[in-house]
Every structure is written in structure tokens, then in C-alpha cells.
Amino acid sequence: MQLDSLYQEIILDHYKHPHGRGLRDATDPAARVGEAHHVNPTCGDEITVRVATDGTVFTDISYDGMGCSISQASASILHELLRGRDAGDATVVHEAFVELMSGRGQVTPDEDVLGDGVAFAGVARYPARVKCALLSWMAFKDAAARAGVGVSPEPKTNHQHSAAARAGAERSEGAA
């Protein structure tokens, strides 16, 4: 059944057992902290992502939110992949994830870079769900910027990609 490509075991596992969930204060009082709240107005999914950084390394990435399995699993995987990484590494991973999600299923993910994130390759074939997968990643980017650390410029390819990346800015659907 094609549904399996969307709901990979890895995604369901992260959804049912999220890693690093819950907003945390920075352990080091000198840490720079940034936070961003993103919503997907189409479906009501919400996520708050908070980063703590010493200016180079993301010492913690915490989050809280509610939403579908894709959006919540994606946040869990984001936490796994980017916590403890420096800005340069995080940018590489972030770009790779955005590229994967913007690729309409045509991008082959690199497991060395994306880890469990490769499970989202199937999600990229469901345009309606791409914004769910990207929600926490876009919130993370904003949170990092607010903490003074730039990550991953806007997806630099075509219009479709940047449209997919504006996960928090979708217009509301279904006018009467």
C-alpha cells in the first residue's frame, strides 16, 4: 500500500515516542536563546521551537506543539539531528532536509546527512503534507536567527521550493 511510503515506521515511532519534546530553559545562563512559534493556518498545526546556543553550537533545541504525525515526528527528528551541532553543520542538514521536502519525491536523500530524516522522502510526494514536515524546520530557522545564528538561507532554487518552504504563511483554505 502506497501509504507506507508516507507513514514510515521511523515517522510513526518518532510521533509516538518523541525525542526531546518540551520547552527547556538554557542550562548555561550565558547562552543565547531564540524562540519561534509557527502555525499552519490550513490545518491548525502549531509548533514552538526554542534554541540555546553559545554562538557557535546549538547546545539545546527544545520544542512543543500539537499537530499531525508528520509535523510532530519531524520536530523530533530535527531535535535529534541538529542538537549539539554547530551552525555550519546545521545549515548543511537543514538545506538537505528542505531540498528533500521540496523535491516532489525526485530527490534521493543522503542518510549520512539526514539520518532518520530520510524517512521523509515519501512525504515529499504528498504536496499537502510537505508543509507539515517543514513546520518545525522553519520555526527552527527563525529561532536560530533570533538567537543570532543564521541557518540555511531561503531555499535558493525555484519558486515552488520557496513556496513549500513558507510553511507558516499558507493562506487559509475553503472559502464558502
Place this chain on the structure above:
Amino acid sequence: MTSIAIPAGMPQYDDVPRFDVAAVRADFPILDREVNGHPLVYLDSANTSHKPRQVLDVLTEHYAMHNANVSRSVHTLGTEATEAYEGARAKIAAFVNAPSVDEVVFTKNSTEAINIVAYAFSNASLRADADPRFRLGPGDEIVISEMEHHSNIVPWQLLAERTGATLRWFPVTDGGRLDESGLDDLVTERTKIVSLVHTSNILGTVNATARITERVRQVGALLLLDCSQSVPHLPIDVVDLDADFIVFTGHKMCGPTGIGVLWGRGELLAAMPPVAGGGSMIETVTMARSTFAAPPARFEAGTPPIAEAVALGAAVDYLTGVGMRAIQWHEKELTAYALDALATVPGLRIFGPTVPVGRGGTISFALGDVHPHDVGQVLDSLGVQVRVGHHCAKPVCARFGVPAMTRASFYLYTTTAEVDALVAGLEQVRKVFA
């Protein structure tokens, strides 16, 4: 289902008007297609309905044979197009029993229709010589409800901001009914307009409006009913409803997108200042100023959606041919069947009335903790098309403490087998997210 004998002298089962659902389904080409390898099970008619061949044919025929602009040409095609467009208006007027054809204003959709009324208030409020019923200022009140679609909330919020009027609303009960207990405090001499949904697009509730209408008349306010979800599904008679305005949209009633209707009492439409300015809505224009046409033209600036209006006329013919009373009854039976069937799904919670009384065939629910997006996705993999999300009624979701709901909605072509497919699909959802 249990069968009970209806006592003699009471209306019998066979007295109810019926139609052949299989024959109706054969009129809708899209119902033959497959989705993800499964027969299409379309349970999203509250979002938009499908269109029968009879409507599609009229749409094509109009462009193929009668295409011209309306109300401005003396040539034959222009006359044919105008006759078709105005003929559609007459059909729609008859469909809702409007006392006059001129009370039917064509709009883009219900949203635009509500905005026309809201902006007429706005424009009247700027002119001292405007009809006082449409003048708003600080101290005046607009009353809506917590059950509204965003299209019947946001225009009034904006109007209140522009005029300094206050927006108030009816709450919703735990059972998903309009809470009328505070009616007399809510609708008062300060109220200028009450704008309510007739049938909720999310809870399915059909609001009984008689008490509210009576109170509205007592205080001298105006009443608008958003009939987007009722005109397609049950016989509507504007005289009987005793509203001042109703709005509805074509695409939810077997018509095309891009065409909707504002019905208003002729005397009120005539008292309303224009909203959009442009061609067709004028009486005369000089460089300094203009005077305006009588309704409905006053509110139809620019070239209207001609073919869409004509096709909506065909949709009305189609629905009338099947019979609105029969459609209403079909959906009532289907709703009763679906409520019973959904009650067998473990962990399923219905939002809104759980009995098939005072409700239409739109059922929103939660399935345990599974997010509606995930419910909808698994159902889609089985060909079952439902809507998920906040249904443009976020306050209703907030009222019931959820960010989103899953919604199944029925129409004249929906079958009990499709309800069964939904229930079977929900079992699959439970397996995936167990």
C-alpha cells in the same frame, strides 16, 4: 436498524418523496473515477459538491453557442446571453421563493454576498442621508454566533472596526446547538444586524430561527442568514424564513464555482448604497459624479460570471427535478445511518448533534488522539475523501477544545455503502496509529 410500524393516520414511510440514487449518481461523471486504486468515495460535499452532466453541458453549450456580454448589446448573441443570464436569475428566485426576481443579486460566492451587505453598512455609515437602518456607529451592535464560518465573522469584525460598532455573538452549547438562552440580552435595541449561519458547515446543526427572527423584529434590527449549507440540502422559502437577507453559493449546490447569490428584501436592497463601482451598476455617469441603477444591477459591477450563472440555473433545474424535499429526506436517512455507524467506531467522538434531528448531513468527529490530517490521509489512501482541519470555523474548534476536526459530509449522490467505506477506513486509521 429497527423497524417500527407507524400508526395509521400518521404520515407513512412511503409518503416521503424519494428518488433513485443510482440514477442520480449516473448523472455525475466524476463519481466513476478511482482514487488511489479505489472507487471514489466523496464525503466532502459541504466543501464543494460535484456537478451533474446536465450542468456541465449547459456551461459548455453557453460558451459554444451563446457567448456574448450581457445587458449592453443589441445583437442576437448579446440578447441570447442576456436572456440566459436573466433567466437563471428567475430560476433562482423561484427556487427560494423570492417575491421578486430583482431581489436576487449574483455574486462570486457567499463570502462576497456577506461582504456586500457589510460594506453597504459601512458606506451608509459615512453618509448622514443614508437609510438609518444601515448606519452604524459606537454604541451600535452587530450580533453573530460562535458557530459561524470565517466568512460570517471576519466581514463583521472589519465592519465593527471601521464604524466603532460592537460585535457580539451567541455561544454554542456542549451539544453543538446555538445557545439562545441569552437572546433577549444579546439582541437589543442597540442591535442593527444579526447575521447567523442557517446550517453549520462544521457541526451540521440546522438552527431554528423563529425565536431569533421574532426578537430581531421586536428590536427593529435586520437578519441575515448564511444559507450556504442549507439551500443546497433542503427546501428554502425566503418568505417562510422571514429573513432580510440570505446568502448562498453555487458550487455547493451542483453549480460551478465563481457564482453565488445575495437575496435581500427588495425594499432593503433599494435602500443600500452601492459597494463596488463600475460598469453595469450605474444609471448615469458624468465626470463629476454618478447615479446608480436599481438592484440587482446596483450590486453587480462589471461583467458578471455569465456562464456560471446560467449553469447555476441549470443546477437549480436539476435539484428541482430530483426534488428538494426528497433530497432532504435522503440526507436525513443517510445521517441517521451514519450516526449509528460511527457510534460503533471505538474512540470516536462526534462534535455537534448526535441525533438526526435539527441537523444536516455534515458530521465532524475526532478519532481518539489521531490528528485529523492523519485520519484524512489514511482515508484518502482508500479513496475516501473527507475534509480535515478547522473548516474555516476556528472558533468552533476552540469551543470544543481541538485544533482541527475530521468532517464527512453528504449530498444527494451519497450512499450508505459510502458511509460503510468511511467506517471501514476509520478501522484502518486505528490500525496504523494503534
